[in-house]
Amino acid sequence: MSLRIRLNILITTLLVILFLFSSYYTISHARNSVHSEVESSTQLALQLIQAASSSSLSERDKIASDEQKHVKFIRKLTELDMIRHVHIEIRSPTELLNPADDDILFIKSDAPKWFIQLIQPPATEIRRWLYTPVTSPIDVLIKPDPLDEIHESWIETRNILVFLSIFIILANILIYFVIGIYLSPIERILEGLASIRQGNYKLRLPNFRLPELDRISQQFNHMTQVLSETKVRNQLLTKRSLEIQEEERQNLSQELHDELGQTITAIKAVAVSISNKTTIEKRYINSSVRTIVKYSDHIYQVAKNMMHRLRPSVLDEFGLVKALQNMIDEWNDNQENIFCDFTFEDIPSYLSDSLRISLYRITQEGLTNTLKYSKASKVNVKIRKVVDDGVEKINLKIEDNGIGMDKDGVKPGFGILGMRERVEMNEGEFAIDSAPEAGVKINILVPLSK
Ligand SMILES: Nc1ncnc2c1ncn2[C@@H]1O[C@H](COP(=O)(O)OP(=O)(O)O)[C@@H](O)[C@H]1O
Ligand SMILES: [Mg+2]
Known part of the structure; x- marks a missing residue:
């Protein structure tokens, strides 16, 4: 059942309860007022x-005869029949002195039977015998006649109940439409979510009037923006990593051709020249062997360099610290104006294999950037184990004292992006902090076990 219908049912139930309470109150109020009126x-x-x-019948009225007094008294009594809500019957022992006129006495009421039964007071008749010195005893019977009061109450109650019913119907219609208008953005939000499912991150939601839905819309837009940026970044990275793969293959084939191919051809040429000689002098053999040894050493060196570039074997044989130490020593040997200090x-x-190679490549990229851009005289590489939130983590810091960078002005290239990717791949946190002339500080925290 939709939210709109549910809300309508809830509000209708509340209004009906209100209606029942008001009816009860109005009817009991009517009953009390009828009772007290009649009373x-x-x-x-x-x-x-x-x-x-x-x-x-007072004694002071000496002039009037007893007969006159009697007539005057009876007249006064019959006049009393005009009192509302009571019907008075006056009898001398023999006759009814004020014959009832039903049409006048009982007002015809259109109040329904149930209403009359609900509010009618109990029928209590009062009878008085009047003994006077001038007449025979008179029987006065006072009968309560609440029908006209009930009639008035019915009109009043009916008006209230009709008014309440109209109010409930109008309130319901109004609420149905207002809720409809307020909830209509939900359809838009659902459409947006469906489009995300289909991989379309371009859709943006408008501002909504209802603050809660407006906040959802803003969060939704933020989410789609992050998703589309991530998608673009991933596409760029994939493209770049394929390019790097191709470049690396090209370099390898070039090196194999230039370095190994040519050297092997030279060895072959020496060997062929030896085999072509019928008599060989010892001196010639010695020189040829030296050439072959020199070329073989060169091949070995080239192959070793290529293997090291592809994957530093020390990383697998002696672990991360030794591999970093070797790399940094080699780096320091090749630099004159900048020194790298390594602590662990x-x-x-x-x-884990992924953590080892990631931290190694990140340090490599950090040092390359320092060399390329920082103009620094010193760079510190510090790696240590820390406990963060009860979890063992590796903390790697690469900090130089160079010119730094204006983070907002510099477009991160694939180097920094690649560092971040490697850290995120290991479920870690990557932070780069820098300001112009303040050096660059890279701080990485990766959990030891995933
Ligand atoms: N240590 C550093 N000192 C100063 N600037 C740096 C440093 N490292 C990176 N940068 C700046 O950040 C930019 C992006 O670096 P990076 O992502 O490694 O891309 P790339 O090296 O391919 O240019 C660089 O072009 C440079 O301007
Ligand atoms: Mg770089």
Whole structure:
């Protein structure tokens, strides 16, 4: 069931509960007011009967005959029938003195039966016998007649209930449409997510009026931007790594051709010239052998260099620290104006293959960059084991004292990008910090075991 329908059902339920409570309150209020109206009318009737009897029959009215007094009294009593909510019957022992006129007494009400039953007060009739010195006893019967009050209450209650019903219907319609308008961005968000699933990271969501949905939209846009940037970066890296592979193959084939091919051809030429001689002088043999040995040494050196460039064997044989030490020693031997200081601490002998080669290549790239760009006189390479958040990690720092770089102005090339990729591949953290004239500081933290 959709969120819109659910919200509507919830709000309708609340409004219906409100409706029921209001009905209960209105009806019980109507019942109380009918009760008290009838009660006070009955009391009023009683008091007026009392007053009528004492004023009509008072001894002070000497002029009037008993007969006149009696007629005056009966007239006053019949006038009392005008009191609302009560019906008064007056009888002398023999006859009904005020015959009831049903049409006047009982107002026809269109209140439904259930309503009348709900609020009708219990029927309590009051009977009084009036004994007067001038007439025979008079029987006064006061019957409560709440029907006209009930009728008024019904009109009032009905109006309230009709008003409430209209309010509930209108509120429901309004809420249905308003919720619809507010929730319509959700469709857009779902479309956006579906397009991400299909690999389209270009779609951006607009701003929404509802702050929560607007925040989702902003986060969504940020996410798609990061995804599309990562996609572009990956494409560039893949392209670059294929290019590097091709360049490396080309270099190898060139070197094989120039260095090994030519040297082997020279050895072959010496050997052929020896075999072509019928008599060979010892001196000639010695010179030829020296040439062959020299060429063989050269081949060995070239092959060793090529193998080292492809994969430094010391890395596998003696571990990362030894390999770094060798590389840095060699690097220092070849530089005059810059010195690299290498320190290590607590590096375990076993590191995963991926971690070893990654840290080696990162240091290599760091030193190459320092040499190429920094104009530094000193570079520190520091590698040690640390415990971060209870996890053992390798911390590698490469820091030079060169001209540094303006991080915002410099476009990172594939060197720095490659370092970052290698660190992320090992689930580590890569940070590069620099400012103009402040040198470059690279700080890497990679967990020992993935
Ligand atoms: N140690 C450094 N000192 C000063 N600038 C540096 C240093 N290392 C890198 N840079 C700057 O960062 C840029 C990107 O370096 P890098 O990603 O290795 O790419 P590349 O070496 O292929 O140019 C360089 O062109 C250089 O301007
Ligand atoms: Mg570089």
